[in-house]
Amino acid sequence: MPEHDAxxxxxxxxxxxxxxxxxxxxxxxxxxxxxxxxxxxxxLAVVVVVVAGLxxxxxxGWLSLSGVHRNSAELARQQHSLGRQQHSLCRQERDVGGLxxxxxxxxxxxxxxGVSIVADARTAWRGLxxxxxxxxxxxxxxxxxxxxxxxxx
Numbered sequence: 001m002p003e004h005d006a007x008x009x010x011x012x013x014x015x016x017x018x019x020x021x022x023x024x025x026x027x028x029x030x031x032x033x034x035x036x037x038x039x040x041x042x043x044l045a046v047v048v049v050v051v052a053g054l055x056x057x058x059x060x061g062w063l064s065l066s067g068v069h070r071n072s073a074e075l076a077r078q079q080h081s082l083g084r085q086q087h088s089l090c091r092q093e094r095d096v097g098g099l100x101x102x103x104x105x106x107x108x109x110x111x112x113x114g115v116s117i118v119a120d121a122r123t124a125w126r127g128l129x130x131x132x133x134x135x136x137x138x139x140x141x142x143x144x145x146x147x148x149x150x151x152x153x
Contacts, residue, residue: 090130096121100138110144119150 099118101110118141125134137145137152145152 086128086130090125090128090132093121093125093128094130094132094134097125098135098138100140101144103140109147110140112148115141115144115148115150119145119152123151 097118101114101118103110118137122134122137142152
């Protein structure tokens with residue numbers, strides 16, 4: 001039996017050798033023109049893929065830059081709007097922060113709410129870092145802010 005397996009292995013090896021020879025002959029018989037044509041088509045395919053990739057990258061970059069310009073214009077508009085809002089708040093807080101505090105004739109005292117509103121307006125004016133000068137507090141506010149232990153500056 002082992003002799004029979006050896007003969008079979010030799011026969012298969014011979015067939016493989018014959019097929020390899022046929023393949024080599026076909027490759028050799030391929031004309032130089034056909035080889036150059038295949039090489040050129042492969043190179044052309046690679047060039048097309050590279051150019052398409054570069055085109056996509058450039059388009060993405062251009063779109064990204066147009067988005068940046070659009071975003072920067074929107075950001076400038078929002079900053080301008082916020083600046084106007086802050087300016088309006090500063091004017092309001094300056095006006096409220098300089099008001100006198102009314103005393104209730106029945107109790108003889110100013111309300112805590114009224115004093116707190118003026119104190120909060122003065123604190124907000126400083127917290128917003130408003131331009132200009134905050135007018136000095138009214139003497140009536142100073143008296144009642146001290147009474148209620150609120151910041152009176």
